[in-house]
Amino acid sequence: MKIGIIGAGKVGGTIATLLESCKFCKSVALADVRPGVSLTGLKKAKFVLVDVKQAAPLAAFVGRMDAVVSAAPYFLNKTIAAACAQAGVSYFDLTEDVETTTFVRDLAARHKGTYMPQCGLAPGAINIVGGSLAASLDNVRTCEMRVGALPLNASNQMKYYLSWSTAGLINEYCQPGDALYAGRRVTTMPLDGVERITIDGAEYEAFNTSGGVATMGETFAGRVQELNYKTLRYPGHRDLMKFLLHDLNLAPRQELVTQIFDQEVPLTESDVVVFYVSVVGTDREGRLKQRSFIKKMHGAVIQGRKLNAIQLTTAAGITGVLELFAKKKLGPGFVKQESVSLEDFLGTQWGGKVYGDNAK
Structure with a gap:
C-alpha cells in the first residue's frame, strides 16, 4: 500500500518512522510546503514538496496514493479531505476539531473510499478503548476518558511545556465539547x-x-448515562489558561495565542502521556462492575530516531488503524473510532507495542 502523509512535522515524521517497519506499507510519500525535511533512517519514505493551498499539485499528490494521512494543522484538513474525495482516495487525519470532522463526514456520504478522522491519541485510541469497555457491559452508568500529554518536569507557572501542535492545543482549549448526561x-x-x-x-x-x-x-446516547472526556494537566494549569483565554478575552484570537505560545513556551522532548479510562456499569448478570484501562507511556528510539511520548502515542493510534484498513477490517464511508474493537487495535503492530500489555 502506498501511503501519503501531508505534514512533515514531528507527528508526520513519526508516522513515517513507524510505517518503516510495517509489512502492509510499500512506500511513504511525506509532503510538506517546507523543504529540507530529514528522512534519515527511512528507506521507504521520500519527500515531496507540496503546497496544500495549490489545488493542482495537491490533486496530483493525492491521486498517486492508496491512502492519505493529514498530519497538517487542523485548519488545512478540509482542503486535503476534499482533494481525497475528488480522487476517490481514502482519507485519515488526527483532528480534534469537531467542525472538520462534520465536513469529512459529509464528504464520506457523497464519495467512495474510507474516511476516518480523529485517529490519533485523543481523539483516537482513547475512543477505541472507551468504546470497547462501554460495549462490554449491558448497562453503563459512567464512561470517563482522561488523557494528558505532560512534561516530565516543568518549572514555569503553567507547569507545562509544548510537545505537540500548538494550534491544536489552543483550539481544544477554546471550543465547546460533547458529552452525555x-x-x-x-x-x-x-x-x-x-x-x-x-x-x-x-x-x-x-x-x-x-x-x-x-x-x-x-x-452511546441512551446507552450510557454519563460519558465525558477531559484533559489532564498538573494542578494550577487550568486557572492560568482561563485567565488568558477568558478574562483577557483572547479565545477569539487563537492565532495570536498560538504565536505567543510558539515564541515563549519551550518545547520539550521529555514528556509522558497519561492515559485513563474508567467505565462503571452492570454486566449480563446484573452485577455492578468497574473496568479500567490506565497507562503511563513514554517515548522511545525507533529507526534511530528519538520520539517523544506524544509523538509515539499519536502516531501509533493512526498507524494501527492504517494496518486495519490494509487488512480490510474498516468499512467504506465514514468510520468512527469506537467501531474498532480494542482486540483488533491491540493486535496491530504498533497499537500492540505502544498500548498493549507489554507497553512501558
Whole structure:
C-alpha cells in the first residue's frame, strides 16, 4: 500500500518512522510546503514538496496514493479531505476539531473510499478503548476518558511545556465539547468541569476540552448515562489558561495565542502521556462492575530516531488503524473510532507495542 502523509512535522515524521517497519506499507510519500525535511533512517519514505493551498499539485499528490494521512494543522484538513474525495482516495487525519470532522463526514456520504478522522491519541485510541469497555457491559452508568500529554518536569507557572501542535492545543482549549448526561447529549464549555484525580500517587487536574469524545456521544446516547472526556494537566494549569483565554478575552484570537505560545513556551522532548479510562456499569448478570484501562507511556528510539511520548502515542493510534484498513477490517464511508474493537487495535503492530500489555 502506498501511503501519503501531508505534514512533515514531528507527528508526520513519526508516522513515517513507524510505517518503516510495517509489512502492509510499500512506500511513504511525506509532503510538506517546507523543504529540507530529514528522512534519515527511512528507506521507504521520500519527500515531496507540496503546497496544500495549490489545488493542482495537491490533486496530483493525492491521486498517486492508496491512502492519505493529514498530519497538517487542523485548519488545512478540509482542503486535503476534499482533494481525497475528488480522487476517490481514502482519507485519515488526527483532528480534534469537531467542525472538520462534520465536513469529512459529509464528504464520506457523497464519495467512495474510507474516511476516518480523529485517529490519533485523543481523539483516537482513547475512543477505541472507551468504546470497547462501554460495549462490554449491558448497562453503563459512567464512561470517563482522561488523557494528558505532560512534561516530565516543568518549572514555569503553567507547569507545562509544548510537545505537540500548538494550534491544536489552543483550539481544544477554546471550543465547546460533547458529552452525555442522563443518557442525553449535552455541550460542555472548555476549561470547565474541573476535578482532581490521582494516578500512581501523582495528582492531576482534569477539565473539559473539545474533540476528545469524538462521535461517541452519538453512538452511546441512551446507552450510557454519563460519558465525558477531559484533559489532564498538573494542578494550577487550568486557572492560568482561563485567565488568558477568558478574562483577557483572547479565545477569539487563537492565532495570536498560538504565536505567543510558539515564541515563549519551550518545547520539550521529555514528556509522558497519561492515559485513563474508567467505565462503571452492570454486566449480563446484573452485577455492578468497574473496568479500567490506565497507562503511563513514554517515548522511545525507533529507526534511530528519538520520539517523544506524544509523538509515539499519536502516531501509533493512526498507524494501527492504517494496518486495519490494509487488512480490510474498516468499512467504506465514514468510520468512527469506537467501531474498532480494542482486540483488533491491540493486535496491530504498533497499537500492540505502544498500548498493549507489554507497553512501558
